[in-house]
Amino acid sequence: MKLFITGFAGFIGFHAAREFLRRGWEVVGIDNFCDYYDVRLKRDRAAMLAKEPSFSSCELDICDLEGLRRVFAEESPDVVLNLAAQPGVRYSIVHPFVYQKTNLEGFLDILECCRHAKKAPKLVFASSSSVYGGNKKMPFEESDQVDAPVSLYAATKKANELMAHTYSHLYGMQTIGLRFFTVYGPWYRPDMALSLFADAMTHGRPIKVFNNGDMLRDFTFVDDIIDGIVRVVEAQNLPLYDIFNIGNHRSEKLLDVINILADALGIEPKMEMLPMQPGDVYATYASIEKLSKAVGYEPKTTIREGIPVFAKWYKEYHKL
Numbered sequence: 056m057k058l059f060i061t062g063f064a065g066f067i068g069f070h071a072a073r074e075f076l077r078r079g080w081e082v083v084g085i086d087n088f089c090d091y092y093d094v095r096l097k098r099d100r101a102a103m104l105a106k107e108p109s110f111s112s113c114e115l116d117i118c119d120l121e122g123l124r125r126v127f128a129e130e131s132p133d134v135v136l137n138l139a140a141q142p143g144v145r146y147s148i149v150h151p152f153v154y155q156k157t158n159l160e161g162f163l164d165i166l167e168c169c170r171h172a173k174k175a176p177k178l179v180f181a182s183s184s185s186v187y188g189g190n191k192k193m194p195f196e197e198s199d200q201v202d203a204p205v206s207l208y209a210a211t212k213k214a215n216e217l218m219a220h221t222y223s224h225l226y227g228m229q230t231i232g233l234r235f236f237t238v239y240g241p242w243y244r245p246d247m248a249l250s251l252f253a254d255a256m257t258h259g260r261p262i263k264v265f266n267n268g269d270m271l272r273d274f275t276f277v278d279d280i281i282d283g284i285v286r287v288v289e290a291q292n293l294p295l296y297d298i299f300n301i302g303n304h305r306s307e308k309l310l311d312v313i314n315i316l317a318d319a320l321g322i323e324p325k326m327e328m329l330p331m332q333p334g335d336v337y338a339t340y341a342s343i344e345k346l347s348k349a350v351g352y353e354p355k356t357t358i359r360e361g362i363p364v365f366a367k368w369y370k371e372y373h374k375l
């Protein structure tokens with residue numbers, strides 16, 4: 056079986072590629088290596104994958120429709136895992152057009168290529184917990200209203216879900232969206248809170264704690280996310296179109312997360328308390344019942360287990 060991963064050099068894409076290769080899949084990856092964050096990290100992830108005999112890749116933008124058509128024609132993937140996106144809630148407030156380009160236009164290119172493929176592949180794509188906006192009902196369920204996004208990033212992810220639904224309906228293609236809840240682990244993104252905290256702590260700077268630390272996040276260890284992705288990709292019994300939360304079903308206090316990280320790094324943290332940032336939400340908390348019933352998803356890693364694994368990788372990678 057052949058899997059086509061977009062955004063393979065990204066945090067989740069890299070882990071997904073490694074696991075599917077381990078499971079005997081042939082994996083083809085594309086990535087545009089954009090400089091949203093340190094490109095060296097993306098190149099290092101790509102270099103590790105390049106050693107695998109069943110892996111091949113090319114540098115390609117999902118907005119390059121002709122290039123994408125070529126890859127689809129040459130590779131005929133059984134499954135497409137679309138992870139390429141412009142991520143980040145705060146960045147979307149200052150750089151809206153890159154979200155329009157990659158997350159909307161690029162996603163439409165993926166849908167079109169799937170639709171016109173000789174044998175339409177199953178499409179599994181990344182959505183986000185941010186589609187829940189300021190949802191007050193906890194935990195967040197897939198049946199909750201998600202019509203009030205509070206960032207453009209969230210709006211593009213919700214748009215992806217609607218676009219995929221349309222293509223499933225019109226062309227009988229299978230499309231499954233996964234709403235990821237704050238993923239973390241080794242090879243982590245440097246723009247995410249845990250990385251920013253680790254960077255500040257290890258350089259003796261105060262960490263910026265928004266909403267005075269009064270925030271809750273469903274932190275999901277990357278191995279659990281990958282386990283969920285594998286189950287969805289390999290499942291034979293899913294409907295033509297569906298959306299699933301993929302989180303940890305534990306909503307953690309930000310201050311607890313900071314203290315566990317500080318312990319793991321062996322550092323006394325200095326904190327700068329700041330107000331809530333525009334586009335941020337107070338809490339995320341995933342109901343995972345739907346994914347659990349559909350494919351037996353069961354996350355295993357608590358933050359007390361997962362954060363030290365991240366901290367160990369962080370120190371090794373940055374030679375601290």
Ligand SMILES: NC(=O)c1ccc[n+]([C@@H]2O[C@H](COP(=O)([O-])OP(=O)(O)OC[C@H]3O[C@@H](n4cnc5c(N)ncnc54)[C@H](O)[C@@H]3O)[C@@H](O)[C@H]2O)c1
Nearest residue numbers: 062064065066067087088089116117139140181235237238
């Ligand atoms: N990490 C999380 O906590 C989280 C939470 C919710 C949703 N998501 C979603 O999961 C997916 C993967 O996230 P990640 O954390 O691995 O992010 P990431 O930025 O590490 O990975 C995305 C990859 O896509 C590539 N890319 C960006 N634009 C591209 C384009 N136009 N063409 C080709 N490649 C392009 C980037 O170079 C990057 O390597 C994204 O869709 C993101 O929105 C992630």
